[in-house]
Amino acid sequence: MSSQDQAVQSYAPGEHPDLPAPMLTSGPLFWIKENLASSWLNITLTVITALFLFVVIPPLLNWAFLDAVYVAADRNECRELGSGACWAFVSERFTFFVYAFYPSGERWRVDLAFIMLILALVPLLYDKTPYRGYGLIYACLYPFIAYWLLLGGFFGLEEVETHAFGGIMLNMVIGITGIACSLPLGILLALGRQSEMPVVRMLCVVFIEFFRGVPLITILFVASTMLSYFLPPGSEFDLLLRVLIMVTLFSAAYLAEVIRGGLQAIPKGQFEASDSMGLKYWQSMRLIVLPQALKISIPGIVNSFIGLFKDTTLVLIIGLLDLLGLGKSALADAKWTGLSNEIYLSVAVFFFICCFSMSRYSLYLERKLETGHER
Amino acid sequence: MAAVEELAETVASSIDTSGEPIIRISGMHKWYGDFHVLKDINLTVQPRERIVVCGPSGSGKSTMIRCINRLEEHQQGDIVVDGIEMTGNLKNIDAVRSEVGMVFQHFNLFPHMSILDNCTYGPIWVRHMPKREAEERAMHFLERVRIPEQALKFPGQLSGGQQQRVAIARSLCMDPKIMLFDEPTSALDPEMINEVLGTMVELAETEMTMICVTHEMGFARTVADRVIFMDAGQIIEENKPNEFFSNPQHERTQLFLSQILH
Ligand SMILES: Nc1ncnc2c1ncn2[C@@H]1O[C@H](COP(=O)(O)OP(=O)(O)OP(=O)(O)O)[C@@H](O)[C@H]1O
Numbered sequence: 081m082s083s084q085d086q087a088v089q090s091y092a093p094g095e096h097p098d099l100p101a102p103m104l105t106s107g108p109l110f111w112i113k114e115n116l117a118s119s120w121l122n123i124t125l126t127v128i129t130a131l132f133l134f135v136v137i138p139p140l141l142n143w144a145f146l147d148a149v150y151v152a153a154d155r156n157e158c159r160e161l162g163s164g165a166c167w168a169f170v171s172e173r174f175t176f177f178v179y180a181f182y183p184s185g186e187r188w189r190v191d192l193a194f195i196m197l198i199l200a201l202v203p204l205l206y207d208k209t210p211y212r213g214y215g216l217i218y219a220c221l222y223p224f225i226a227y228w229l230l231l232g233g234f235f236g237l238e239e240v241e242t243h244a245f246g247g248i249m250l251n252m253v254i255g256i257t258g259i260a261c262s263l264p265l266g267i268l269l270a271l272g273r274q275s276e277m278p279v280v281r282m283l284c285v286v287f288i289e290f291f292r293g294v295p296l297i298t299i300l301f302v303a304s305t306m307l308s309y310f311l312p313p314g315s316e317f318d319l320l321l322r323v324l325i326m327v328t329l330f331s332a333a334y335l336a337e338v339i340r341g342g343l344q345a346i347p348k349g350q351f352e353a354s355d356s357m358g359l360k361y362w363q364s365m366r367l368i369v370l371p372q373a374l375k376i377s378i379p380g381i382v383n384s385f386i387g388l389f390k391d392t393t394l395v396l397i398i399g400l401l402d403l404l405g406l407g408k409s410a411l412a413d414a415k416w417t418g419l420s421n422e423i424y425l426s427v428a429v430f431f432f433i434c435c436f437s438m439s440r441y442s443l444y445l446e447r448k449l450e451t452g453h454e455r
Numbered sequence: 456m457a458a459v460e461e462l463a464e465t466v467a468s469s470i471d472t473s474g475e476p477i478i479r480i481s482g483m484h485k486w487y488g489d490f491h492v493l494k495d496i497n498l499t500v501q502p503r504e505r506i507v508v509c510g511p512s513g514s515g516k517s518t519m520i521r522c523i524n525r526l527e528e529h530q531q532g533d534i535v536v537d538g539i540e541m542t543g544n545l546k547n548i549d550a551v552r553s554e555v556g557m558v559f560q561h562f563n564l565f566p567h568m569s570i571l572d573n574c575t576y577g578p579i580w581v582r583h584m585p586k587r588e589a590e591e592r593a594m595h596f597l598e599r600v601r602i603p604e605q606a607l608k609f610p611g612q613l614s615g616g617q618q619q620r621v622a623i624a625r626s627l628c629m630d631p632k633i634m635l636f637d638e639p640t641s642a643l644d645p646e647m648i649n650e651v652l653g654t655m656v657e658l659a660e661t662e663m664t665m666i667c668v669t670h671e672m673g674f675a676r677t678v679a680d681r682v683i684f685m686d687a688g689q690i691i692e693e694n695k696p697n698e699f700f701s702n703p704q705h706e707r708t709q710l711f712l713s714q715i716l717h
């Protein structure tokens with residue numbers, strides 16, 4: 081090392097003071113150098129990216145916000161008021177997109193179900209919720225409450241047919257039912273596939289391979305048409321219910337494989353230790369094996385959940401009008417022609433918000449479970 | 456150590472060899488596929504007896520003690536533990552397992568639970584003990600293995616020796632009648648071996664029935680009532696430790712001892 085530019089000074093042992101870091105090993109300038117300009121390739125990429133953002137972002141912002149029209153009666157008025165996006169259309173249709181054909185006098189039931197869903201999710205997702213025990217009991221009761229609220233027909237609530245379900249509400253109903261039911265089923269299938277009982281194992285393998293081997297759309301078609309051939313004539317079987325069952329089974333098959341991966345990562349010694357303590361099969365699964373296996377499988381599980389939620393749009397194909405379906409049919413409105421950008425962008429934003437929150441939550445969960453476990 | 460030896464002597468003389476044995480293995484065979492691992496094993500263990508099993512690697516020591524709590528299934532012969540015949544009957548197996556504690560070479564603590572939970576889950580779920588009582592019990596045994604201050608940490612935050620002592624405490628919390636040890640110190644660094652052996656010696660003083668697979672001959676000398684030597688799936692020799700070390704009968708035992716004691 082050159083000794084001219086560095087003042088060489090010696091201190092008594094143990095007396096060395098803290099010195100400021102040399103230039104360019106910390107601070108914002110250092111960050112820029114390290115991350116944006118560490119090599120010629122890096123500098124080139126930085127410049128290209130900056131140019132790209134400079135070209136793309138301002139017009140996009142102009143279109144989406146500055147030149148956008150938020151209130152207007154129809155497309156023509158929109159065009160007169162501004163050159164940007166015509167959000168007036170989306171806001172006019174907003175309640176329709178959320179509740180679809182749900183009777184307008186009964187919409188408070190959907191709102192209430194939604195608020196109660198949030199209340200059920202808090203203790204479920206956040207383990208420091210006060211009175212979490214009661215919260216969890218409530219969360220277990222929630223599906224029944226929601227069923228009653230949304231469908232009614234007893235305890236003084238007017239019955240609403242599932243034909244009236246649609247829009248965001250339909251996506252939520254299918255997505256959340258699918259997620260809530262497919263996780264336990266997926267766990268059972270994964271355990272069954274590892275079972276020592278050949279019949280159970282074979283049934284699980286056949287089930288999983290069948291549902292993984294067939295596209296979801298096909299399964300939905302089966303649900304909407306073919307199933308009625310197999311069922312005894314006259315037995316009316318709600319279409320939405322059939323869809324829910326099929327989506328759940330489909331997603332459970334995928335989850336089962338994800339969870340099986342986690343189960344296989346558990347060292348044999350864990351099974352032996354819990355066996356040698358005399359824990360019964362279900363106890364050792366619940367207390368020892370699954371907590372570890374599920375923790376490993378979190379990224380894969382959430383991945384499946386996100387896939388499932390996005391796949392709820394496929395019900396469009398069998399004639400159920402989810403958010404995407406409603407949006408698509410809204411485009412045919414003569415008053416508001418040519419606004420597909422606005423509609424599809426809104427739909428995309430909705431799905432992005434939902435899926436991105438799931439993804440963030442999974443990261444939070446992984447980080448929380450990480451502490452202290454690893455050596 | 457002298458005191459321990461003396462104590463071992465007195466306990467040894469108090470063992471009643473005529474009474475009902477707590478473990479009786481007779482004519483037991485086991486195969487892994489076509490491989491005949493255990494051949495005609497006969498062994499009776501009296502209550503409070505402490506037995507050390509040694510022998511070359513691959514001789515079937517682990518397999519034999521794992522048959523005692525049926526982590527491995529034997530194909531022929533009888534194993535009776537605490538009056539319960541080890542057959543395919545699941546109910547019997549769980550009953551026996553909760554009476555038999557096992558300590559493994561690689562500790563096998565549950566990494567996702569605190570040390571305290573590791574020690575309380577067995578009593579709570581198998582013995583249906585109230586949580587408060589189980590925790591008091593766990594703290595009692597953690598104190599006995601001298602790591603009560605680690606109770607709220609996770610296994611991954613402990614040293615190997617500490618983990619193994621937790622594993623011992625975890626087994627003791629189940630109040631077992633028999634403790635099985637499968638090379639509890641062979642995954643440990645030398646300084647940790649002694650802390651674990653110390654715990655085991657103290658445990659031996661409590662008149663626990665113990666079967667230890669170990670190559671720690673010093674431990675065998677001070678603590679064991681009987682040393683069993685296995686080779687190629689058979690029990691070649693069994694004797695009191697003094698006799699075993701000073702006057703081995705069988706050629707293979709002599710060879711093994713000459714290798715291990717130098
Ligand atoms: N699951 C298994 N399948 C097939 N063979 C096995 C299995 N487990 C052990 N063996 C074989 O059985 C024999 C006895 O194994 P065991 O683990 O009982 O030996 P050990 O005496 O404990 O040896 P070590 O001192 O190395 O632990 C070995 O030859 C081993 O290769």
Ligand SMILES: [Mg+2]
Nearest residue numbers: 516517518638
């Ligand atoms: Mg072994």
